[in-house]
Amino acid sequence: DDINSIWARAREALPPRILCLVDNVQLLRRSAEDAKRDARQWAASAGDADFTAARTGEEGEGEAGEEAASVYQSGSIGNATRLIDVVRSAVGANQITAGSPEIMATMEQLCRFQQSALSSTAELQATVMPERGERLISIPEGAFSGTVIPPQDQVKAIKSQQICASRERERMIQGLQNMAAADKTEHSAAVRSVLTGFGEEDIQMTAADLEETA
Structure with a gap:
């Protein structure tokens, strides 16, 4: 039997409550990774030095994860391992x-499947069938059950647009704040001149004024 047949039999033997986790484990993991990347991006754009320093060690891992996600296509093996x-x-x-x-028996079956699947890397790569077509969220009686999961390239494009829009709004806010500060400084200087009077250095005498004075 090939690996997918073994996994299909193991999947059929799973209890219903555990079976519903199979399709959602990968989605939850990707959501957690996306949340971490979003947190780092927002911290970097907001200039949070403490948060950025705390996450410095994770930058390499995050970049590697993004590169892996761009070429990774989950199959039965990956779902079984996470399950x-x-x-x-x-x-x-x-x-x-x-x-x-019941759970212990299920875990034993999954472990046997994992051991047989990972015994030969070449056989594993040759028999694993990548996912094709649309992926749907499977949540029994859930409000979003059956919703189409967008592909990774579309998700990355949306994220890129959101980051650009966020940075543009930040620049606009900083520009408005700088303009308000400049206007406030000029207004304060004008009020101070009126209240204190003009000094002699502010009075300029022309030649006509000097003749009239003489």
Whole structure:
């Protein structure tokens, strides 16, 4: 049997509550990565030095993640690997489902699938089928169930437009603030001159004035 057939059988054996996580684990992970990138971008545009310094070590990882996302297409193997992490956390000591025999059995099946899938890299690359066509959000009885997930190139284009618009608004706000400060300075100087009177250095005598005075 090929890897996809093994995964299909393992997927059919999953309980309904865990099965609904399969299609959403990847979406949640990408959403978390997008949130981190957005936070770094907003901090950089706002000039938050403390936040930027705290995230400096993550810049390389974020750039590598963006490059990987541009060429990555998830398949059954990636979903199964992330699902194993979710199931493993569900049987933790601090979880209400800790020690559940059904979840433990499911995790054993997934681990066997993972082991067989990762035993041969060449076979894995040859048999994995990438996703094609539109992807939909699958949330049972959810308000957004069936919504089309936009492709990565469209998401990146939208983000780029949002960043440019945000920077343009920031420049406009800074320009208005600078204009207000300049107007306030000129007004204060004029008021000060009226209240204190003009000094002798401000009075200019012309030749006609000197003749009339003489």
